[in-house]
Amino acid sequence: MANQANSHQCHSMPQINCSSCRLNTLCLPISLEMKDIGKLDEIIQRGRPIQKGDRVYHAGDKFRSVYAVRSGAIKTISNTQDGQEQITGFYLPGEIIGMDGLANNSHSNTAIALETSAVCEIPFARLEELSTQLPSLQRRFFQLMSKEITNDQQLITLLSKNNADQRIASLLLSISARNHSRGLSLEDFYLPMSRSDIGNYLGLTIETVSRVFGRLHKNEIIQLDKKHVKIIDMPALRNLAFTSEKH
Amino acid sequence: MANQANSHQCHSMPQINCSSCRLNTLCLPISLEMKDIGKLDEIIQRGRPIQKGDRVYHAGDKFRSVYAVRSGAIKTISNTQDGQEQITGFYLPGEIIGMDGLANNSHSNTAIALETSAVCEIPFARLEELSTQLPSLQRRFFQLMSKEITNDQQLITLLSKNNADQRIASLLLSISARNHSRGLSLEDFYLPMSRSDIGNYLGLTIETVSRVFGRLHKNEIIQLDKKHVKIIDMPALRNLAFTSEKH
DNA sequence: CGGGTCATTGAGTCAGCTCAAGGCTCGTGG
DNA sequence: CCACGAGCCTTGAGCTGACTCAATGACCCG
Numbered sequence: 001m002a003n004q005a006n007s008h009q010c011h012s013m014p015q016i017n018c019s020s021c022r023l024n025t026l027c028l029p030i031s032l033e034m035k036d037i038g039k040l041d042e043i044i045q046r047g048r049p050i051q052k053g054d055r056v057y058h059a060g061d062k063f064r065s066v067y068a069v070r071s072g073a074i075k076t077i078s079n080t081q082d083g084q085e086q087i088t089g090f091y092l093p094g095e096i097i098g099m100d101g102l103a104n105n106s107h108s109n110t111a112i113a114l115e116t117s118a119v120c121e122i123p124f125a126r127l128e129e130l131s132t133q134l135p136s137l138q139r140r141f142f143q144l145m146s147k148e149i150t151n152d153q154q155l156i157t158l159l160s161k162n163n164a165d166q167r168i169a170s171l172l173l174s175i176s177a178r179n180h181s182r183g184l185s186l187e188d189f190y191l192p193m194s195r196s197d198i199g200n201y202l203g204l205t206i207e208t209v210s211r212v213f214g215r216l217h218k219n220e221i222i223q224l225d226k227k228h229v230k231i232i233d234m235p236a237l238r239n240l241a242f243t244s245e246k247h
Numbered sequence: 248m249a250n251q252a253n254s255h256q257c258h259s260m261p262q263i264n265c266s267s268c269r270l271n272t273l274c275l276p277i278s279l280e281m282k283d284i285g286k287l288d289e290i291i292q293r294g295r296p297i298q299k300g301d302r303v304y305h306a307g308d309k310f311r312s313v314y315a316v317r318s319g320a321i322k323t324i325s326n327t328q329d330g331q332e333q334i335t336g337f338y339l340p341g342e343i344i345g346m347d348g349l350a351n352n353s354h355s356n357t358a359i360a361l362e363t364s365a366v367c368e369i370p371f372a373r374l375e376e377l378s379t380q381l382p383s384l385q386r387r388f389f390q391l392m393s394k395e396i397t398n399d400q401q402l403i404t405l406l407s408k409n410n411a412d413q414r415i416a417s418l419l420l421s422i423s424a425r426n427h428s429r430g431l432s433l434e435d436f437y438l439p440m441s442r443s444d445i446g447n448y449l450g451l452t453i454e455t456v457s458r459v460f461g462r463l464h465k466n467e468i469i470q471l472d473k474k475h476v477k478i479i480d481m482p483a484l485r486n487l488a489f490t491s492e493k494h
Numbered sequence: 495c496g497g498g499t500c501a502t503t504g505a506g507t508c509a510g511c512t513c514a515a516g517g518c519t520c521g522t523g524g
Numbered sequence: 525c526c527a528c529g530a531g532c533c534t535t536g537a538g539c540t541g542a543c544t545c546a547a548t549g550a551c552c553c554g
Contacts (some may be wrong), residue, residue: 080398081489086404100400102393108400130387132379139375145392146349152399152540153325153347153356157333160405160450164542195501203407210502226501226551242328411510442533455510457534473519473533 017041025236026094026181027068028122028140036134041125046070049118056097056119063101065121069093072117073192075201076100076109087201088115089151090193094146094177114192159203167202168212169241172222176231187231264288272316273341273428275369275387283381290373293317296365303344303358303366310348311367316340319364320439322448323347323356334448336398337361337440339425343391361439406450412447415459416488419469423478434481438474 018029018041029037049071050056056067059079078100088109091097091209101107102124131138158167180186191198198210216222221237223230231237265276265288276284296319297303303314306326320336325347335356338344348354349371377383405414427433438445446456463469468484470477478484 017478078404080404080408082406085405086400086407088400088403099393102389103397108397112285128382129440131384132382135375135379137489138379138385141478142349142392143394145389146346149392149395149399150347150350150355152403153333153335156335156399156402159403160333160447161327161331171291194499200407205543206501207503207544208404211542212297214502243288441531452511453533454512454535458510461534 010013012134013081016046018044021070023068023094028096028137028144031136031140032134033136036137039130039134040137043124047119047122049061049116050113052113054113056113057101057107057109058213059107059108059110061101063098063105063124065123066096066098066101066127067111067119067121069095069097070118070120073114073200074111074117074119075114075193075197076111078109079090083239085200087197088155090175090197090201091096092175092192093176093182096148099145099148108201114197115168127216134152164202164204164208164212166241167204168198168209168216171198171202172231172239173241187234189229261415263293265291268317270315270341270429272319274383275343275391278383279381280383283384284376286381287384290323290370290377291315292368292370294368294463296363296367297360298361299362301360303360304348304354304356306354306357308348308354310345310354310371311351312370313343313345313348314358314366314368316342316344317365320361321358321366322361322362322440322444325356332447334444335402337422337444337448339422339439342425343395346392346395361444376393394419411449411451411455411459412462413488414451415445415456415463416484418445418449419476419478420484420488434478436476438476 018024018027018037021027024030024037029040032040047194056074057065059077069091071093074097075087076089076091076097077085078088079085089097096181097111097119098107100109127137131141141167142211148172158170162170175189175191176186179189193201195209195213196206198204199206202209204212213222213224216237217224219236221231221240223232265271265274265280265284268276271277271284276372279287303321304312306324316338318340318414321344323332323336323338324332324346325335326332328424336344338358344358344366347356363374374384374388378388405417409417422436422438423433426436440448442456443453443459445451446453449456451459460469460471463484466483468478468480468487470479
């Protein structure tokens with residue numbers, strides 16, 4: 001299934017392989033040599049753009065692939081026993097989704113596009129096979145899964161120990177830092193998700209999210225116009241997120 | 248470093264290799280063939296018992312190994328930026344710890360024994376190498392990491408969506424089920440951790456944990472004598488954990 | 495222009511927190 | 525053998541941050 005370039009081309013993302021992708025210092029290929037990136041490229045399937053609300057995979061689907069976010073933004077949702085939805089992560093370009101499916105050979109989460117997005121599908125059986133030949137790819141994938149674990153554990157800590165202000169501040173800083181690593185602004189960005197998504201993710205109600213944003217705005221820590229965020233006072237935001245003054 | 252059996256023997260666990268370990272249907276060797284288990288055995292280092300409070304590894308330590316819990320119980324703790332501690336997991340025999348260390352090549356958590364325990368140390372470099380030769384071992388390790396991810400996500404959901412009663416009920420059911428998978432009783436077991444550990448893990452204060460236990464006891468859902476738990480009304484406990492009646 | 499979605503703002507409530515006191519258990523030393 | 529202290533746990537009383545409920549505002553799309 002070698003990739004016959006142009007038939008798959010996506011107008012928003014004209015590059016067609018990992019070697020030329022501007023995200024290849026973040027994504028799966030990191031630490032691979034050029035010739036090995038070529039091998040990886042051969043197994044990756046680049047799909048057409050997916051629209052806001054479309055699903056990349058659905059909870060219960062047989063696990064076949066993991067996916068690299070190429071553009072846009074994706075949320076992953078896990079369903080509780082009693083039918084509630086919990087957002088377990090927001091994923092930006094260069095990040096990998098779908099690793100939840102390995103445990104039971106079926107996805108435990110649903111992945112939904114927050115805006116028009118593109119993903120690279122990486123069939124897992126072929127990635128697995130290639131990993132036995134390329135130790136650095138195997139290592140890289142282990143690392144990505146470990147990163148996912150440590151991210152989840154940070155969220156656990158956030159939910160367990162931090163109040164509403166600290167949770168929102170941490171989320172803003174996380175998105176800011178991840179944007180920055182992709183060469184975008186540290187202070188000025190758009191939130192791809194709704195207030196309701198933020199509340200669900202952080203274990204808060206939509207009203208609380210709104211009030212905290214209002215407070216951050218009033219205290220001149222951020223500027224806010226709907227989903228457009230400008231961080232005005234980065235030290236104050238960091239102080240808010242990382243200092244435990246419950247009072 | 249082939250294992251010269253008896254020198255390492257631990258009196259509480261006379262079996263000395265994976266092939267004869269009663270946990271080998273839970274632990275890393277699952278799905279490996281007999282001869283492959285032998286290869287895995289050769290790289291595993293079995294340590295002497297560790298005492299309550301001893302550390303298996305410490306946050307910041309260079310990542311060298313993952314560890315299989317052989318007996319006893321281990322908690323893992325992650326430190327927040329401002330010096331608080333968050334327990335991210337309790338690990339029982341047959342479960343693997345240390346996979347947090349892969350992401351940055353140094354452990355982000357500290358692992359501490361909750362009681363006298365024994366662990367099998369699995370040097371990661373050798374596991375990695377062996378994984379390129381044994382695809383089913385590679386797959387197994389991917390699965391274990393994925394399982395860790397889905398476990399963490401369940402905890403996220405618990406913290407984000409469930410009240411104190413539901414959190415405690417879920418923890419009891421989780422320990423009960425994991426004991427059961429090791430051939431122990433579903434209804435009757437000892438909690439290896441303190442009330443304070445439970446509170447830390449579940450994002451509750453020690454007082455709340457105590458009150459919830461009192462309530463479960465009063466409602467004749469569990470019997471409780473210090474750390475000894477007997478589940479009397481399993482359906483009621485399940486109903487409590489899995490039903491969203493916030494009122 | 496009307497209807498739907500999403501966000502903001504206000505008022506009152508409550509689950510779990512804080513603070514405080516006291517009980518149980520176990521090990522140590524007189 | 526008992527007294528004492530240290531940990532750990534339980535119980536009570538009052539407080540508060542985030543929730544619920546409700547109303548209103550802003551924007552988009554047909």
